[in-house]
Amino acid sequence: MLKFLFMLIFLIPLCFKKNFYWLVQNLMFLVTFMFILINNSFDYYMNLSYFMGMDLISYGMILLSLWICSLMLMASESVNRLNNYTHLFLFLIVMLLILLFLTFSSTSVFMFYLFFESSLIPTLFLILGWGYQPERMQAGVYLLFYTLLASLPLLVGIFYLFDVSNSMNMLLLMNFHFDYSLLYLSLIMAFLVKMPMFLVHLWLPKAHVEAPVSGSMILAGVLLKLGGYGLLRIFPYITITGTYMNYIWVTVSLIGGVLVSLVCLRQTDLKALIAYSSVAHMGIVLGGLMTMTYWGLCGSYTLMIAHGLCSSGLFCLANISYERLGSRSLLINKGLLNFMPSLTLWWFLLASANMAAPPTLNLLGEIGLLNSIVSWSWVSMIMLSLLSFFSAAYTLYLYSYSQHGKINSGAFSFMGGVSREYLLLFLHWFPLNLLILKSESCMTWL
Numbered sequence: 001m002l003k004f005l006f007m008l009i010f011l012i013p014l015c016f017k018k019n020f021y022w023l024v025q026n027l028m029f030l031v032t033f034m035f036i037l038i039n040n041s042f043d044y045y046m047n048l049s050y051f052m053g054m055d056l057i058s059y060g061m062i063l064l065s066l067w068i069c070s071l072m073l074m075a076s077e078s079v080n081r082l083n084n085y086t087h088l089f090l091f092l093i094v095m096l097l098i099l100l101f102l103t104f105s106s107t108s109v110f111m112f113y114l115f116f117e118s119s120l121i122p123t124l125f126l127i128l129g130w131g132y133q134p135e136r137m138q139a140g141v142y143l144l145f146y147t148l149l150a151s152l153p154l155l156v157g158i159f160y161l162f163d164v165s166n167s168m169n170m171l172l173l174m175n176f177h178f179d180y181s182l183l184y185l186s187l188i189m190a191f192l193v194k195m196p197m198f199l200v201h202l203w204l205p206k207a208h209v210e211a212p213v214s215g216s217m218i219l220a221g222v223l224l225k226l227g228g229y230g231l232l233r234i235f236p237y238i239t240i241t242g243t244y245m246n247y248i249w250v251t252v253s254l255i256g257g258v259l260v261s262l263v264c265l266r267q268t269d270l271k272a273l274i275a276y277s278s279v280a281h282m283g284i285v286l287g288g289l290m291t292m293t294y295w296g297l298c299g300s301y302t303l304m305i306a307h308g309l310c311s312s313g314l315f316c317l318a319n320i321s322y323e324r325l326g327s328r329s330l331l332i333n334k335g336l337l338n339f340m341p342s343l344t345l346w347w348f349l350l351a352s353a354n355m356a357a358p359p360t361l362n363l364l365g366e367i368g369l370l371n372s373i374v375s376w377s378w379v380s381m382i383m384l385s386l387l388s389f390f391s392a393a394y395t396l397y398l399y400s401y402s403q404h405g406k407i408n409s410g411a412f413s414f415m416g417g418v419s420r421e422y423l424l425l426f427l428h429w430f431p432l433n434l435l436i437l438k439s440e441s442c443m444t445w446l
Helices: 002-009 021-037 056-075 077-081 086-105 109-118 120-130 136-165 181-194 203-210 213-237 239-264 270-290 294-325 341-354 361-376 378-403 419-438
Strands: none
Touching: 002 021, 002 086, 021 056, 021 086, 056 086, 056 213, 056 294, 056 419, 077 086, 086 109, 086 120, 086 213, 109 120, 109 136, 109 213, 120 136, 120 213, 136 181, 136 203, 181 213, 181 239, 203 213, 203 270, 213 239, 213 270, 213 294, 239 270, 239 361, 239 378, 270 294, 270 361, 270 378, 294 341, 294 361, 294 419, 341 378, 341 419, 361 378, 361 419
8 A cells, every 4th residue: 555655645746847737647547547456355454554454445435536536637627728826736636635545545543534634624725726706715614614523523532442442443443332322423423524414514515616626526526435434434333322323314314315406406506506416415325324234335335436436527517518608507508419519428428327327336326225225214215216206307407407408699609528528528437337347346345
């Protein structure tokens, strides 16, 4: 694991050289492909050192981080073109990648907490420095305070774990089972806010709407998954409390998912719609995870990876329209079928992935989650059916409103995409549909 960390650290000086933007991006892809080649991890921890190591959950998440960060640089070409503090931008993204890499590969709970929190800082700077509207200050404050308020109890909970078991190693803590509801709440709250669970989700749409495309991609692609990853890691120690407390979170997630889906149907802002759909998807992930069944854990992991690729791709599409039309409003982004006909295919492919149509990885994840939640309680069928119906409804609304209709007269007659953008969208969509052929790594890791 250290070899990859060193590769990423040695990317930092290259960020400050003149005209090295694409070199850094290509080197990130190189790291990603080298990381794919060491794929011999299944059930067990591998590449284990004093504080770093990974098993399959970490492997998938690190790979997702590397992939999304490489694509972020590809999507943010305008930062390079307009020379909008390019060096600082590159530095922040490489730093964010290093922190995410460390978060997912920590074997110590405390180190995990430390990097989990520090990944907030580069994201905050991305939003404050390259965001669009003046409200980005408020969005940054929301992001910071929601996350920090919930994560102080997590730190106290981790110290309590250490006090009882004299170890912070995730593997050694597996031998302990704590039945203590206050500990349960303190360990779990930070991850629920990060997911984000309905009721503590308000920071997410704000942050997404104000963030630049790179900020949105990393937020949707990886930072929301930190919450799910943390829960997957923490749950083995607090299973006993979970057996009688989890129903609260499942209920809140399912009802919240339906309410947020209804909110999606009223959005006129492209980015806000995609951001709220993320909340709905993470609601079902959280619901499945909290059932603590085999299907639920595997399904939530699968859907987290699938949603990372799919949501990130949709944000790229929204940004491509924004760069051409100067607005993210659905009232102006109408009739894009006339305006950019070849991009309509990508809109269709990624929107159908968002609806969990076959053969995407989203389908596999949602089937697992539906199975787990319905087997946990039959009553949840009502909310689940509403959730999947409205999920299809708002995705169709997004697709049909943006692609069909009368073109806005302010737009030019025709403007196609650039090959860079097609490659960017292909690299989001291709793994999403290819990974279903390798589904055993998603579904049989427990």
